[in-house]
Amino acid sequence: MPEKQKFIWLFFSVSGRVGRAAFFLGGLLVAVVQAFPLYRFLLSPEGSPESVMWSMLALIAFIASLWSNIALAVKRLHDLDKPGLAALILFVPVISLVVFLVLCLFPGQPGPNRYGRYPDSPA
Incomplete structure (x- = not known):
């Protein structure tokens, strides 16, 4: 599967399985995407067009x-x-x-299950 398809599958599909590391790192990336526009909003002067733009981007990112x-x-x-x-x-x-924390710490089921053959792959 090409990298672009893997990225789309990881963040936008609900089929298949994902392991602890991919879950944690994917969640970390999502948190950064959420936090960056909020950070930029907090740095911009209150009431400025820049603050309005960053607040809208923060809402869209969220x-x-x-x-x-x-x-x-x-x-x-x-x-x-x-x-x-x-x-x-x-x-x-x-x-x-x-x-x-439970999802980050507990290991997945070894081997195939009803949701897919292996972790970190589509069903």
């Missing part, structure tokens, strides 16, 4: 990255042989941090 967070979590849950619908628990404020 909305666009929501799907990527969901897709990563669904594939990580698939690696643990759990249904992807459980990814919705990531929207519960305090519990989401615990679930994120």
